[in-house]
Amino acid sequence: MQRYQSQTQYFKALMHPTRMAILDALREGEQCVCHMEAAFGLRQAHISQHLMVLRDAGLVADRREGWNIFYRVVRPEIYPVIDAMKAFSGEPDGNPFEAEIRSLRQTCPCPKCNPDDKDTEYS
């Protein structure tokens, strides 16, 4: 059964709701961890742990920018697999967090969202 090692490893990476949510959230391009924390309503450590699994699987990579760390998908060819599964299981395809993440851009203090905040004064 050695021949199935690779395929099943990747299925294992896709096997958790939080990891599917992360991959969906990254459809729009890179996101910092704080975005996912807010969009999913999950604890920071929890998300970080699942990001580690995806990183170890070679599906995502990170990039630091000041305080924030941005994650991106490095093998977008994984999306056809996910989309095939969504079709199979009758879920609407695409990114269910799209609107949520877009609205985060208003208030998020991370440099990607609000590059000019450097000089902003808070009350």
Added chain:
Amino acid sequence: MQRYQSQTQYFKALMHPTRMAILDALREGEQCVCHMEAAFGLRQAHISQHLMVLRDAGLVADRREGWNIFYRVVRPEIYPVIDAMKAFSGEPDGNPFEAEIRSLRQTCPCPKCNPDDKDTEYS
């Protein structure tokens, strides 16, 4: 994360080498357990346990015919998902057990393989 329940359940079903092998073996149509046992070189109980997982997931169903129980895929729409993963992970697609199972037909005593064996005399 409730929304990912269904998708991840199915990924979980695909997550094991033996279960992938079973689904590949069933591409050619229904097979009895003895075929998979011979083709995979795995113990009977092991295969049976994984068949149970696939059955509980609603992917396969069984049918008895005399002594043998034949399994078949009841949701072949799962194959596009598997094929997408094979493409992703660089595996050749299709059923790697095709030749093996075909050759089993020569010697297998199950009714599907040799429907006329009823009257066959052994030494």
Added chain:
DNA sequence: GAATAATATTCGAAAGATCGAATATTAATG
């Protein structure tokens, strides 16, 4: 350079998956 913000890592307990061994079930045969 001490404090802080964002994120990562470690640890430990609980839950789940795997797998072999043993046993149970079911239908066919004599």
Added chain:
DNA sequence: CATTAATATTCGATCTTTCGAATATTATTC
């Protein structure tokens, strides 16, 4: 009806995954 062939189920040990709590790391700011 006892035996047998094919397959299923149960059990128990081991390994893996999950997840919260605590702690560590890294870059920034004052």
